[in-house]
Amino acid sequence: METRREFLALASAGAPFLLPGAAWRSAPLARDPRPPEEAAGDEDLWSTVQAAYALDRSILNLNNGGVCPAPRAVIEAQRRYEEHAHEAPAYVLWRLQDPRKETVRAELAALFGCDREEVAITRNASESLETVQLGLALRPGDEVVTTDQDYPRMLTTWRQRVRRDGLVLRTIELPVPAEDDDLVVQAFEAALTPRTRVIHLCHVINLTGQILPVRRIADLGRARGIEVVVDGAHAFGHLDVRCADIGADFYGTSLHKFLSAPHGTGMLYVRRERIRDVWPLMAAPESLDADVRKFEEIGTHPVGVRLAIAEAIAFHRAIGPARKAARLVHLRDRWARRVAAHRNVKLWTSLAPGRSSGVALVELLGIPPLELQGHLWSEHRIYTVAIEHARFRGIRVSPHVCTSAHEVDRFAEVLLTLAEKGLPD
Ligand SMILES: Cc1ncc(COP(=O)(O)O)c(C=O)c1O
Structure with missing residues (x-):
């Protein structure tokens, strides 16, 4: 140096x-x-x-909070992969490009500080979070605690489970801005009941940029056997986010926001021991029950956008x-x-x-x-x-x-x- x-x-x-x-x-x-x-x-x-x-x-x-531009190098990488794929799609997409997603998985894991077997590559934060929201086995009467500042699509997803599965959604109000972490933690704690099964919250609230004390809330959930789902859409690639600082079993994010990866890329982190407990959105064979790749069984898709995530990570690391x-x-x-x-x-x-x-x-x-x-x-x-x-x-x-x-x-x-x-x- x-x-x-x-x-x-x-x-x-x-x-x-x-x-x-x-x-x-x-x-x-x-x-x-x-x-x-x-x-x-x-x-x-x-x-x-x-x-x-x-x-x-x-x-x-x-x-840029909506969706970010990617640097030229990322767009060029994406274009190269795409042109290559069109030379002989079934061969290039499935034989050559698909296996290389493993490098991207390892790079994402290194950036987040988790095991590569805990990372699924998805299309966006919506897919990552809905995988967990719709994939957790919950029963009628089970309660979910979230906030009135969570992302509308994620709230819609819980509301659909309320209609379909008879869950109960409790939506708390956090101070705006929130200057005191104790008040935030207390607001979550006050909403918990013996029926609470899930806490769902943003790491960074998209409306205001507020950072929430996710680690403390994850600890609160863990101590009571409550699942904690963290929406990292605005945080990943923006704050210096490390898995150990989050402490939750589930973290879903887009990569096309502040990481500047290609549009249509996201990441889902699931703690290894919990993979079995989440059903994928699209069906996967039983042999993948404990394999994080079960969340990627989406059929034919452009692999190049996913491989170009590696270029975005290189750019992010260089900064x-x-x-x-x-x-x-x-x-x-x-x-x-x-x-x-x-x-x-x-x-x-x-x-x-x-x-x-x-x-x-x-x-x-x-x-x-x-x-x-x-x-x-x-x-x-x-x-x-x-x-x-x-x-x-x-x-x-x-x-x-x-x-x-x-x-x-x-x-x-x-x-x-x-x-x-x-x-x-
Ligand atoms: C907090 C939050 N969660 C989830 C999402 C959904 O992200 P995407 O549209 O990339 O799936 C957004 C998008 O702006 C967001 O701000």
Whole structure:
């Protein structure tokens, strides 16, 4: 590893930082000896990462929380695999490409810090989580505890089980923002009864970027024999997430969000001893009962998108998970701290360390979020998403590592002008 002085000398030489496309690997980003928080604000450094993406910068995409772009190298890998597959599909897809998914499984396991036999590659967080939600054997009257801030599709899935299987769904309200982990844990604890079989919660709440104390809640569940299902859609590839820090038996995530893997990729982690207890969504032979691959029995599908996950992981590792997490918080702070003091601005996201991620929810008092979202798009080509929740509202803002500091500053200026003057007539 270079010393700090050598590294900075290399950085000031400039050249290694400006290589687009697949050549980003020669950038010394991963070897940067500075603490992540210090590197997080070095714009020269992050320009290499930005250059690795083929973006349309005539628009400013601040809805990366929905789904993220992949860097060029990932898209190129995906395209190569796909072209190859079409040369002789049955041979290439099934004989050559399919077995290589095992490398991706091992890479995902290494990133998450679990055994490769605990990782299923899926199409998205929805598939991962529904596999567990619909696959756990539950009886009429069994209770599921979740929150009113969980993802609508996941709530829909539980509600379908309520109608179909007679489960009871208890939906708790957490404070927004939640500044005190004790209150969060107590809210879950208060909802538990002797009939509670499942706790379902987000690791990072998609509406506000709030980070929940998943480890404490997983421990709470384990102590009472309750299944804990963690929705990691916004957390994986965003925070530096390690399996041991979660402590739950089930963790489902998309990979096409902050990991920047191809669209249509996800991961399901199931603790090894629990694989047998979950039925797959699509039937698998009995011989796979205890094999995590039973969750991948989906018939013919494009394998290339799955193999290109390995390229996204290489990109993620080259940045460094901790450095990436720090950069996303840095970008959030850069706009959110600037606008927060304005009398007409309400932040629904805590900016205290460790409470939230790079995603934040902001309300301009007096401006309905949908109108604000529409104005930002039509007048400034800034793309955000309006959130209307029963207890809070605003626009959700989610930059990514491909977003520049200049772009975030531009957004903050527009927001401050609107906070001061309101929407034009
Ligand atoms: C918290 C949460 N869970 C699950 C999902 C579903 O993700 P996907 O559409 O990739 O399946 C999302 C998507 O935004 C989400 O935010």
